[in-house]
Amino acid sequence: MHTMWKGSISFGLVNIPIKLHAATENKDIKLRQLHEECKSPIQYKKRCPVCEREVENEEIVKAYEYAKNKFVVLDEEDLETLKKEQEDKAVEILDFVKLEEIDPIYFERSYYMSPTEGGSKAYGLLRQALKDTNKIGVAKIIIRSKEQLAIIRVYENTLLMETIHFPDEVRQVQNVANVPEETELSKKELSTAVTLIDQLTEEFDPEKYKDEYRSALLDLIEAKKNNEEITTAKEKPKPDNVTDLMEALEKSLEKTKGTKKKTTKPKTPAKSKTKTKKKTS
Template sequence: MHTMWKGTISFGLVNIPVKMHAATENKDVKLRQLHKECQSPIKYEKVCPVCEAEVKNEDIVKAYEYAKNKFVILDEEEIEALRKEQEDKAVEIVDFVKLEDIDPIYFEKSYYLSPNEGGSKAYGLLRTALNDTGKIGIAKMIIRAKEQLAVIRVYENTLVVETIHYPDEVRSVQDVPNIPEDVKVVKKELDVAKMLIEQLTTEFEPEKYNDDYRTALLDLIEEKKNNAQTATAKDKPVPDNVTNLMDALQASLERAKKDKPKPSQPKRKTTAAKKKKVAT
């Protein structure tokens, strides 16, 4: 399993060297976008709307927009220094709480923790202590350039880090529109609803739930592939140097014709000048 992060988890005077691994993975079926005419994958380029030119990665800087079209530019070295300063700190468990005290809306992503070299004994100590007390630890840590509030708990004999949102990241329910305040509920309807809930109540078994859409989509893809309903992207045409040379010569010739000055015309003598010449 790939190691995403190495560090130290501490509580009190106990330090636990650990490695962190992603506990979940995205199983979404990724679909590419093709040009309908030639079935070639579409490219997305970074283009400056002012210069109307493609921008390379080395020409891009990071900035914070503090007002409309007003930015504070941050050097990559400055950002990296701040990140390094925080990452080098041990992840300290600052509080212990009950899991049921945290509403699920705060939970974000899960990571497994495994002991690093020399950390097995301390790892086992924290795991047993959490199990026996029924508590979870609250800590702060840097993950992917962001300081995260995190929960450390036990899941199937393994320590798990659950990143959780900060309170200001959870939107207020007061902003949700059209929520009814008081609704008069008919007792008979409520009794039927409760009865239905009781009939459908069971133990949670995650293995029995499947992504039906993903399964159907993969089946459709496999069926089309087996029936030769496929497309192959066309190769990008290789430039012909001879053709390019002729095109360049032709373009140069056309340009030379346009830029060539017109021959000067002899000036015509005016009628008065002609009469004067005849008179003499």
């Protein structure tokens, strides 16, 4: 498994060097967006609306918007220093609690913990102690530049770390609209509902549940492949120097139209003609 964090966990004077590995994976089927006309993948570019041009990654800085269009710019060096100061600290288990005391709404992501060199005995010690006491550890850890609250528990034969939300990250249930305070129910209605729940109650078996939509979507994709209902994106046309030159010249001509002032020749004064009268004898 890929190591996504390396450090140490401590409780009391016991220090355990460990690695974290993602315990779950997202198996959603990712669909690309194509231009319907030519079936080419759509690109998304970073663009500055003020400068009206595409922006490169090295031109981008991070900032915190403390008011509308008011920002505090944070240097990358400052962020890295702050991150390193926190990551270099050993992750200390702050408290031990019972798992059932934490509501599932707090749980976020799960990570397997494995001991690194010299940490096997301490790892086994914590694992057995958690099993014997039926407790879990509560700790703090920095993952991907964010401080996380986490719990450490035993899963099968492995120590598992689960990041959990801080209390202020869980929205107040009182803000949910249209939740009835009390509902008038007859004894028969409630008795029937309880009986139905009892009839459908059984031991939880995760293998029983399948992602039927994902399976159906994969079957549909495979069927279209087999029927050769496929498309190939058109290659981006290579620039033609001659065409580009002509286009540039034509655009230049368009820009220069109407920019030159028309010059008119000055009118020359008309010569006066004198008529001579013939003498009569």
